[in-house]
Amino acid sequence: xxxxxxxxxxxxxxxxxxxxxxxxxxxxxxxxxxxxxxxxxxxxxxxxxxxxxxxxxxxxxxxxxxxxxxxxxxxxxxxxxxxxxxxxxxxxxxxxxxxxxxxxxxxxxxxxxxxxxxxxxxxxxxxxxxxxxxxxxxxxxxxxxxxxxxxxxxxxxxxxxxxxxxxxxxxxxxxxxxxxxxxxxxxxxxxxxxxxxxxxxxxxxxxxxxxxxxxxxxxxxxxxxx
Amino acid sequence: xxxxxxxxxxxxxxxxxxxxxxxxxxxxxxxxxxxx
Numbered sequence: 191x192x193x194x195x196x197x198x199x200x201x202x203x204x205x206x207x208x209x210x211x212x213x214x215x216x217x218x219x220x221x222x223x224x225x226x227x228x229x230x231x232x233x234x235x236x237x238x239x240x241x242x243x244x245x246x247x248x249x250x251x252x253x254x255x256x257x258x259x260x261x262x263x264x265x266x267x268x269x270x271x272x273x274x275x276x277x278x279x280x281x282x283x284x285x286x287x288x289x290x291x292x293x294x295x296x297x298x299x300x301x302x303x304x305x306x307x308x309x310x311x312x313x314x315x316x317x318x319x320x321x322x323x324x325x326x327x328x329x330x331x332x333x334x335x336x337x338x339x340x341x342x343x344x345x346x347x348x349x350x351x352x353x354x355x356x357x358x359x360x361x362x363x364x365x366x367x368x369x370x371x372x373x374x375x376x377x378x379x380x381x382x383x384x385x386x387x388x389x390x391x392x393x394x395x396x397x398x399x400x401x402x403x404x405x406x407x408x409x410x411x412x413x414x415x416x
Numbered sequence: 417x418x419x420x421x422x423x424x425x426x427x428x429x430x431x432x433x434x435x436x437x438x439x440x441x442x443x444x445x446x447x448x449x450x451x452x
Contacts, residue, residue, distance in 0.1 A: 194449045197445075197449075198446065198449075201442050201445070205438070205439070205442060208435070208438065212431060212435075216427075216431070221420060223419070223420055224421075225421065225423075226420045226421030226422065226423050226424070227421075227423055227424040227426075227427040228421070228423040228424075228426045228427050230427050230431075231426070231427055231430040231431075234430060234431065234434045235430070238434070274441075277437060277438070277441045280437055281433075281434050281437050281438070284430075284433050284434075284437070285430040285433065285434060288426050288429050288430040288433065289426065289430060291426060292421065292423035292426045390438065394441065394442070394445065397445045397446075397449055398445060400449060401445070401448055401449055401452055404449075404452040405452065
């Protein structure tokens with residue numbers, strides 16, 4: 191089985207799991223009394239946000255190792271992870287305002303968490319634009335690696351922003367030093383969704399990596415060929 | 417249950433938007449890998 195086929199199968203399974211997450215979240219997970227149905231956006235928004243940040247950390251790590259090892263596989267992985275991270279960031283930046291409107295009374299506010307997440311999205315877009323704009327493969331990989339490392343440095347700030355500043359965005363209720371403050375039924379749905387987004391990330395990145403591999407095999411831009 | 421906010425429309429919108437984004441990207445990858 192080729193890498194593309196593996197990626198497709200993982201993606202198909204992940205999309206099936208996503209459908210199951212929808213059913214479980216909408217039909218079998220209790221309503222939160224204060225926020226009402228809008229709280230269920232949490233089951234999509236938070237896993238997507240975690241993978242938006244994790245994808246950029248992986249882009250940055252791949253960038254650091256690429257600068258030392260010059261292995262084109264690291265550059266291909268970073269490219270794939272950045273594109274998938276951009277997709278997840280789009281999910282975060284659309285579901286966030288849709289959740290914020292009924293709960294906060296506004297679609298958007300320029301607080302530290304929202305603004306830094308928007309900045310991360312722009313870094314993703316900038317990363318992909320740089321990759322598209324630089325023709326020299328070796329130079330492109332180096333520029334992209336540096337940009338990826340910058341993006342990785344932003345991630346801890348995004349996570350800590352709700353502690354460092356007074357923000358409208360709530361503090362974490364799961365990813366915090368103490369135990370999650372969430373009923374077990376809701377936590378189970380959220381963990382299922384997180385696992386599904388993890389599978390989606392793996393499936394998408396595998397396919398995207400295979401796409402870059404095919405391009406490089408045609409001699410279309412592997413930094414290893416320079 | 418009467419004091420629970422009635423905001424199901426926002427929930428539906430978020431779930432639809434997420435499905436559209438993720439499925440559209442999956443289809444985009446499928447088409448691109450087919451062409452390569």
